[in-house]
Amino acid sequence: MTTLTTERTGPRTAAPAPRGERPPRAGRVALHVFLIGTCVVWLLPLLYAFYTALRPYADTQRLGYVSVGGHYGFGNFTAAWDQAQLLHYFWNSVIITVPALVITLWLSSMVAFVVARFNFKVNIALLMLFTAGNLLPQQALITPLFKMYQLIPLPEWLAASGKLDDSFLGLILIHVAFQTGFCAFVLSNYMRTIPKELGEAALVDGASAWRQYWQLVLPLCRPVLAALATLEFTWIYNDFFWATVLMQTGSNRPITAALNNLQGQFFVNNNLISAAALIVAVPTLVVFFALQKQFVSGLTLGANKG
Amino acid sequence: MTVVDGAAAPRTTPPKTKRRHLKQLTARDRVSLSLMAGIPTLLTVAFVWVPALASIVLSFSSWTGFGDFSTIQWVGTENYKNIFTIYPPFDPAIEHNLIWLAVFFVLPAPFGLFLAVQLDKQIRFSRIYQSVLFLPVVLSLALIGFMTELIFSPTQGLINNLTGHADHHVIDWMGNPHLNIWAVMIMACWRQAGYVMVLFLAGLKSVDPSQKEAAALDGANGSQTFRHVVWPALRPINVVVLVITVIESLRAFDIVYVINKGTNGLELLSVLVTDNIVGEASRIGFGSALATILLVISLAFIVPYLISMFRKDERE
Numbered sequence: 001m002t003t004l005t006t007e008r009t010g011p012r013t014a015a016p017a018p019r020g021e022r023p024p025r026a027g028r029v030a031l032h033v034f035l036i037g038t039c040v041v042w043l044l045p046l047l048y049a050f051y052t053a054l055r056p057y058a059d060t061q062r063l064g065y066v067s068v069g070g071h072y073g074f075g076n077f078t079a080a081w082d083q084a085q086l087l088h089y090f091w092n093s094v095i096i097t098v099p100a101l102v103i104t105l106w107l108s109s110m111v112a113f114v115v116a117r118f119n120f121k122v123n124i125a126l127l128m129l130f131t132a133g134n135l136l137p138q139q140a141l142i143t144p145l146f147k148m149y150q151l152i153p154l155p156e157w158l159a160a161s162g163k164l165d166d167s168f169l170g171l172i173l174i175h176v177a178f179q180t181g182f183c184a185f186v187l188s189n190y191m192r193t194i195p196k197e198l199g200e201a202a203l204v205d206g207a208s209a210w211r212q213y214w215q216l217v218l219p220l221c222r223p224v225l226a227a228l229a230t231l232e233f234t235w236i237y238n239d240f241f242w243a244t245v246l247m248q249t250g251s252n253r254p255i256t257a258a259l260n261n262l263q264g265q266f267f268v269n270n271n272l273i274s275a276a277a278l279i280v281a282v283p284t285l286v287v288f289f290a291l292q293k294q295f296v297s298g299l300t301l302g303a304n305k306g
Numbered sequence: 307m308t309v310v311d312g313a314a315a316p317r318t319t320p321p322k323t324k325r326r327h328l329k330q331l332t333a334r335d336r337v338s339l340s341l342m343a344g345i346p347t348l349l350t351v352a353f354v355w356v357p358a359l360a361s362i363v364l365s366f367s368s369w370t371g372f373g374d375f376s377t378i379q380w381v382g383t384e385n386y387k388n389i390f391t392i393y394p395p396f397d398p399a400i401e402h403n404l405i406w407l408a409v410f411f412v413l414p415a416p417f418g419l420f421l422a423v424q425l426d427k428q429i430r431f432s433r434i435y436q437s438v439l440f441l442p443v444v445l446s447l448a449l450i451g452f453m454t455e456l457i458f459s460p461t462q463g464l465i466n467n468l469t470g471h472a473d474h475h476v477i478d479w480m481g482n483p484h485l486n487i488w489a490v491m492i493m494a495c496w497r498q499a500g501y502v503m504v505l506f507l508a509g510l511k512s513v514d515p516s517q518k519e520a521a522a523l524d525g526a527n528g529s530q531t532f533r534h535v536v537w538p539a540l541r542p543i544n545v546v547v548l549v550i551t552v553i554e555s556l557r558a559f560d561i562v563y564v565i566n567k568g569t570n571g572l573e574l575l576s577v578l579v580t581d582n583i584v585g586e587a588s589r590i591g592f593g594s595a596l597a598t599i600l601l602v603i604s605l606a607f608i609v610p611y612l613i614s615m616f617r618k619d620e621r622e
Contacts, residue, residue, distance in 0.1 A: 022428040031424055032431070038421070039438040045453050045496065046441070048464055052456065066467035107349070110342035118339065126347060128612050133354040135549070135608045137557045139576040140601035143583050143593040144360035145353065147371055177353035180346050209335040213342070238446035240560040241576075245584055256446045260564055270456060277452050281445055288444045292437055295444070299504045 053077065053274035060271060076275035084262050084276050089255035093283075095168050096243075096254050097236045100175035104232060105225055107176065108183035113213045115184070116191035117199060127188060134181030138241050145174070149246060166248045174246065175236050183228050186298075190224045191217055227298035230291045234284045255280050358601060365595035371588045378591075385595035396596075399573040402487055406494070406555040406574070414495045415551055418502025423532065425503070426510045440504055442497040450493050451564030455480060458489040483571025490561055490572065498554065502547055509543030510536065545611065552607045556600060575600050 023031060052065060059070030080086065111130065115123045149165035159167030194217060202212050218225075243257035250261050262276050288295060331339070368381045389396050421439060425432050442450070457464045458479035465479065466472040479489045513536055521531045559576040562568040568577030575596065582593030 028429055031427070031429060035424065035431075035435045039435055042438050042441065042496070042500075045457060045493070046445075049453055049456055060462075064467065064472070065462040066464055066472075107346040111346045114339050114343040124616050126343065128616060129347070129355070130350060132605075132608050132612055133350050133358075135553055135604070136354065136358060137553070137576060137600055137604050139557075139559065139579040140597045140604065141354060141357035141361060142579060143357075143590055143597050144364055145357040146583050147590060148357065148360075150371075173349070174353055177349045180350055181354075184346070208338065209331070210338045210342075234444050238444075238448070240446060240448040240563070241580075244563070245580060256448050259448055259452065270459075270462060273452065274456065277449050281449055284444045284446070288441065289437075295440070296436075296504055296507070299501075299508065 049274045049278060052271055053278055055271055057269050057271045065270065076271050077279060080262075080272050080276035080279060083272075084258075086255065086276065086279055088251070089253070089258040090283075092168075092252060092258070093237060093254040093256070096171050096175070097233065100172045100179075100236050101229060101232055103172070103176045104179045104183055104236075105229060108180045109187050109218060109221065109225070110213065111180070111184045112187035112191055113217055116188040117196075117212070117217065127185060130181035130184045132181070134178060134185075138178070142241075142245055146245060161249070165246065166252065168252070170246055171242055171254075174242050175239065179232055179235065183232065186228060187221060187224060190221060194220055223297075226291075227294040230287055230294040231298040233287055237284060361594045361597040361601060363594075364591055365598040367591040367594075369590040371583070371590040381591065385592050386599075388592070389595055389599070395573045395578055398571070399575050399578050402573055403555060403558070403575050405487060406491070406558050407552065409491045409495065410498055410551045410555050414498035414502050415547055417495075418499045418547075419506050421499070421503045422506035422510055423536070425507060436503075436507070440500040443500045443504070445497070447494075447497070447560035448564045450497060451490075451561040454490055454493045454561065454565060457493075458486075480565065481570070486565070486571045490565065494558065494561060498551075501550070501554075505543055505547055505550070506540070509540045513539040545614075549607060549611050553604060556604050 022028075052060070053076050054072045054074070056071055056073075056075060060067070063069055108130075111126070114120070115127050146165070149170050150163055152164040153162060154164055154167055154169065156162055158169055161167055164170040164173070198216060198220075199212055202216050207215070237254070238256055239254070240257050240260075243254050244260070247253045247257065250258065253261075259277060259280055262273065364378075365385055366380055366382060367378045368384070369378045425436055455463070458466075460466055460476045460478045460480065461472050463472075463479065466477055471477045478485070480486050517535050517539075518531055521535050526534065557576065558574055559568075559580070562572040562574055562577060563580075566572055568574055568581075579593050579596045579600065582589045582596065
């Protein structure tokens with residue numbers, strides 16, 4: 001299984017081999033024109049949202065949304081930030097996303113280590129259980145899960161609701177349970193490519209299985225962990241469904257799900273909603289621009305799985 | 307693929323039995339390995355697989371979700387009968403899910419492949435193009451739902467204003483139940499194409515360049531090379547894209563829920579499941595039956611995919 005496309009072809013891409021034919025000059029010009037056109041169309045929705053956000057509501061009422069003129073400024077951004085209490089919702093997202101991300105990577109790396117480095121009979125079955133779980137539509141399990149969450153009690157210091165339902169822990173747990181599948185699959189494929197002699201040497205030195213995992217395999221997995229972390233960050237941060245259903249208290253929702261409430265709150269003021277929506281997108285955009293390489297290799301790593 | 311043997315035997319003894327090392331592991335190692343695999347497994351089973359199976363069991367019951375399990379009444383296949391006969395939103399939901407699937411197959415999948423092939427050619431700025439086209443994938447679907455309104459709103463939206471339909475002959479993209487699904491589809495495809503593109507780009511990287519060169523030397527033109535060298539090499543990626551396309555269209559939810567909670571022309575199976583458990587009329591049994599239908603459809607695609615993938619793995 002060639003899942004680690006980028007990683008394995010690393011040397012090849014490092015020394016630029018003649019990959020893909022170089023089109024003739026006229027063809028190249030046409031290609032650039034086409035790609036630039038496509039990119040402009042691709043950016044248009046975002047740029048339009050940004051343009052709308054820059055204009056005061058009064059101006060767009062007077063001139064129409066698709067118009068030029070009036071005032072431009074960042075007033076909507078500051079107004080949205082204050083009125084929609086975006087800081088509060090951002091904090092909710094942090095409380096949910098950071099632990100979910102860390103626990104997912106940690107647990108999935110442990111499963112992957114066992115599955116990839118040892119030859120137990122249950123390995124394939126185990127990996128299938130995880131991978132299939134991650135491919136299920138969330139809605140296929142929400143009904144009993146919802147009821148289950150309402151029945152599991154939590155101490156009050158963990159959840160104001162006293163239940164797993166409507167608690168941060170509940171959201172973290174479902175993210176971890178759901179996302180471990182994808183990460184375990186990708187990581188196990190990666191770990192198989194680590195030469196077994198390394199493990200043998202460690203064992204000769206008397207290292208335990210845990211030490212092999214913690215001090216040998218895990219540090220070698222740093223690139224793939226970085227790729228997975230960026231991907232999982234956007235998936236967990238962008239989650240809408242779990243948060244909408246499992247978090248009844250609106251003020252406890254993470255920011256993406258809270259955006260839905262804001263829409264009702266601001267009603268027709270599209271300028272303000274645009275600004276709020278763009279602020280909400282900032283973390284993923286920052287991560288995207290900072291870690292583009294990781295993104296692409298992250299998807300590439302899982303490419304043979306999905 | 308050879309699985310690495312944790313407990314290495316000395317080189318002198320050829321590894322005969324596959325499970326030999328199990329005995330060589332110390333008791334402590336065995337405990338830690340079981341915990342390392344066991345805890346995540348327990349979590350996934352408890353929060354993913356138990357609810358998935360419970361969906362099937364509860365689908366044969368009528369339960370409001372109030373009271374304990376003794377209040378569950380078993381009604382056989384009545385929920386399914388009702389869904390297929392007297393539940394008005396079911397037919398439109400199925401229809402919309404199918405539209406979603408068909409459109410995803412016809413538009414973003416081939417277009418994503420086309421973009422990937424173009425970007426794989428040695429041209430300048432390839433990375434920039436790639437980034438722009440991938441950008442929507444990192445945006446949340448809820449946000450894209452909101453942007454759909456900004457663009458397709460009848461009097462204030464971008465489309466109607468640009469085409470002169472804002473004042474007279476207003477096209478009600480969002481309110482007309484025959485039109486809104488298509489407006490939503492455009493935005494969903496906007497995101498999906500970038501996703502598919504990256505997957506195909508990854509696949510193209512694994513195509514052996516020397517094969518392409520050989521084809522070029524044999525006098526094959528671009529489309530011939532693609533048909534006989536690139537396309538066959540992309541087969542594993544095609545399967546991935548197929549599964550992603552099916553799964554993503556079954557999972558579709560956020561966009562329509564943000565726009566109008568998935569009503570009035572935007573019904574989807576996922577929305578119907580949600581409607582039956584959240585809100586005042588909590589119908590656990592009925593919602594579970596809908597969820598089971600969704601589960602069966604998706605498993606019909608997931609299981610053969612996994613089997614073929616892991617069978618190949620075992621052979622190696």
